[in-house]
Amino acid sequence: MAEVKKIENLDTIKKAIEVEIKHHYIDIAGKKCAFSKFIYDELRQIAKLDPNNPKWEYLYNNFERYAVADTSNRMKCIKQLIKHLQNPFSEEKLIETPKKAKTTSDKNPEDVDVMYVKGVGPKVGFLINKLGIFTAQDLLHYYPRKHLDYASRTQIKDLKVGQEATIFGVIKSTNVFTSKKRSNLTIISIQVYDGTGTISASWFYGKSNKFMMDRYKSQYPQGSNIILSGTVKLDSYSGKLVIDKPQSEILGGDFEEKDSLHVGRIVPVYPLTENLNIKTLRRAIHNAIETYSDGIEDFIPDYIREKLGLIDKITAIKQIHFPDSSETLQSARQRLVFDELFLVQLRLALMRKQYKSDTEGLVLNIKKDGLLEKFIQSLPFELTNAQKEAFNEILTDLSTPEPMQRLLQGDVGSGKTVIAAMALLAAVENGYQGAIMAPTEILAEQHCRNFTDWLTPLGISVGLFVGKHGTKVRRELYQNLKNGQINVAIGTHALIQESIEFNNLGLIVIDEQHRFGVRQRSELKNKGTNPEMLTMTATPIPRTLALTVHGDLDLTIINELPPGRKPIKTALIGPKDRKKAHTLIRKEIEKGHQAYIVFPLIEESETLSAKAATKEAEKLQNTVFPDLNIGLVHGKLPSSEKDKVMEEFRAGKYHILVSTTVIEVGVDVPNATIMVIENSERFGLSQLHQLRGRVGRSQEQSFCVLVGDTSSQETRERLEVMVQTNNGFIIAERDLQLRGPGEFVGTRQSGLPDLILADLIQDAEMLEIAREAAFNFVAKDDISKHPLLNKIMNQKIDEGLELIGAG
Template structure:
């Protein structure tokens, strides 16, 4: 019998103290943790399927017998594990490109009767399962039911998890322990949300007459859980956004027209997206509370110019602006552009990094403090304790995902509630813009400046690698330059991949007439700067590098980039790398080299780069394929707290939850109404999940 929903899990029938210690290491400590360990799929045992009837793309379950368990070596360090199963109609391979957990395959032996549940794929013309769930067939199992399938770990099978969950639900009902409702009644009524305990029970123990909507996780019970998961995050973000309006900031309302004069002197016109972004930012700057805006745009869309032009309004009003970037290379590039645009108009621009500055560092610090410097561009050197501003009113953080929350806050602390503009060249999928960045207003630049030549992208396999090298040599013979990107700096004993150092040495020998340079993250800043300066001056023809060139390198003469082992990168990262070329008027090429032994899924994923140059389209595809970790880091994506909700397939539920949260905060900003007391207490508890 349970006293409460937070009762330790050891009191569930069949668990006990020893197993509860193991479950605690997996994050399952209480009854509630167990109830929130949702099935990842369901097997419909009511529909008998055989191997002969399998169709690509469907998720099915079938009964079969294991014929053979083996592994296939891939290179010198990797293996593909293969479980061959057969029924009366045929056989099918169940392949694993990684081990689910230690000891997983030791459970299987030839002759064992099993149930196989998974998605059917077509791999090189053959029907297969990739990473299916396989568990021993139980003759006593109810074959007229929808069976929940849970993520398994070592020593904890799906069947065992299901047994524990059902025992917990039965005990809750028998002991009549209340499962507290976390959402107010008016909200549940408005969105037709099922009860919390009812949802737990039906999700873990589907009714006998359950339809296909269970397999798709689309029932009203799943909707309740998904809505609530999204709602807590959106409520936190809406509350955070509302609190910004209680802070004071300088309202920038310049009546001069220096921005117009600068625009008139530019050799090109702004795109309509740039104009819209400028209007949105200027409107925010005119408010008496701080702007908190994200400017996202594709590679080469002109975000930096938008930041500079909006800074003019701040400077004209008598205040200072600062732009913080992640690398010295990028800081120098921005400084040169800003100086060229602003110096004819009497705006003083300075560069401040740890290694280089536009003048004597002491002089820069003094002029920042006195207000003589209007705009400063720098790296993290800007947030050093000795850096003081006279009246910083506008803080811009470029490539914002490269900085932590603390670093961004330190830059803001250099002023008194300055307006904040975050910029990113990594297009963010809409669902992430509504969650991870949901407390920000968002401006988007999709258009590219006219005159850009589209980059020709090709996916090539290793058997044509020599042809790629010869094409690269041909480009350098015309005076062009190229990048050659590798996923590793040095050879690894664990991963069978080409590395930058070893391949650089081979290329130098094979192409003695080409001047190669080597750049990677283990080099010092001075070494990297020296290599980049030589590359800029065309003293290096081909730059062999890791992904350190992903951001901030602008060499218009470079018209070719080759990415080795492209299957190891995310689509957004490949798109960022591709953006290093095509920055001038030259016809440019992006060659994505793939390993020979890659899965259909990997090949199809990388092929997206051939289909489109649109970073936003690629970002949506990347989110669908690889999940949010590619954009916000694995740790942060886990911190979103979603145990069932999916950012791709559940975006409509996300929008509803977001609107509900915004409406609630507009109605009761501090959640002080009596009917919202539980809501406020729960939110404060959940806040620790989202932001620690």
């Protein structure tokens, strides 16, 4: 009798998953270790019980990376874990009915283990599992990363530089050798002849021994038929044409082979794992389509699909894998991209609808000659048109009973704080209190200074709530807030302490909203009865990203600088020209101004960064600016010390502030007119733009000098964007194109949706179409009439958790 396998700590694992989901995937710390470490260790133990099953290795590798993954990938890890724990040793049950599973074409592909797809079997199935594919459904949705057009051959004699080409030929020679210039580089070079000419292609590997070199050579046997695809390039050494970064396939049979998945057509190229052949995977996917494609369900309502001219789901799946033409491939991709983006937008539209139906908003009306009008009249400057439009949008929200759901985006120095003050005054004018929560004490204090200057003359009381207050001051502030004597509370996380009570909280402003979690925002909201909430960010977010991450919110953008502000003059120089930057600093200081010199964080260690900045500050003080006062802030300084130095710099004690990238967004020192950013190539464009925004905060001309290693053309072109424009939204779009959405400021915390085919840059137009379709659907249709779509939307991450251990 076979030994029954049993997971020892199944209940504990289940409980840990429940706690992690409840706390929004923060990799919660347990008594002994973090959640991800606990699950990783448990999965290693389970893998020992079931050594021949690669799914455990796949899962524990995922949890090894969990601590550094973003929210959407953490959710995906947990979803897969739950799925596998429901039936942990499933092969024993499935093997009883392999024939039925193999031949039942009407079977739901979700219920078919991938090993029972024709042409797979246990051995190949285990390799395919390493790609995260466990069912026929997974296989159908394992989309190609690219396609090669083997339908159209190009003759070698007709090739032109820069052309994307596919060549069918015979390998005339294969050569494997170690580079003369770099001993750790192995090169394979082949010569291919097609009857009209010869061309070479090369592949590069790390240092190899003779055994490995012979193995590489055996992959390209002389006399074999080969298909080569890639870009035609002129080799600077030989002066001859070569195929750059070639994709290749060796063909066993003839080029004219009929009904082949691999030649004479547009063929799919998939990410692979070791020992898994591309042809084997192609054949498996083709067989899955042939057998199970009728089981693919289409969740997009027919009337939406027909209105937008999209093809049906089954055709889309077939054509994304094995397209009949480039046109059908494009149609398939459009349909599947729409599906992904529609689901993202539908979830946001439903969230928005539910929030509006579950939450009552306050109705705030503005009085003629009231506080708000007096405040606007008292300002020493005229509001820009963009500020007026932004406030009108906010005012429209506040005057209706529906709760406000708005994100106010403003470029650096565009005047968001004034808009926040006006919104808070609207609440005060209607008998409510207002609150603004900032991520750091220095920003909270800055807001407090501005608000006190603006609001005290109107008889409005402002209170500052930060962690460093003594007991006596704190007690007095708490009492004044509770009895309503404080009209506007400004603070950090200190505002959400249990002991803080408002008399009648009516409006909340969250500054730099991506720095706060959902829980922190809701804790502040719970201190009032349905207070309105306005979120703000000084980080320009490209529209496509904003619609994807913050799509449940209305977006208001201030993209106009106050009059009189001069654009910051930006220059890019190499390290050899650093003296020019120092000369410019001295000139500005002679005019009575101040300067920043910023160094990048060293990723491996904040301690190393602090040491490097300290060393550079000493060098600048001793050798470059011995007659000037230099202050220093870095990440290892305690908050109180950091704030003290910043205050002293603001007060003029230091001529120059040397800093790692801890200068806060929003820090306002109008007298600082020059910033030098060292090693600027290490920063993202959006980060450089935020740093540059610390100068140019007065009507004086300001300067930013980027000191960087510009030997790489790519780096130079990237940094030139900063020289060409001061517009944060243009810079943000370029940053998104260069770095992709996963690295973009603030999105890791918010959690980007898991997009497989869709690309937020390439598919910006389709995103707008999907958003309109989703929001129209929620406004005019009833999702309960569409069972499959309803099921997808109601699918919770913890669905199936109760089934773990139930069998």
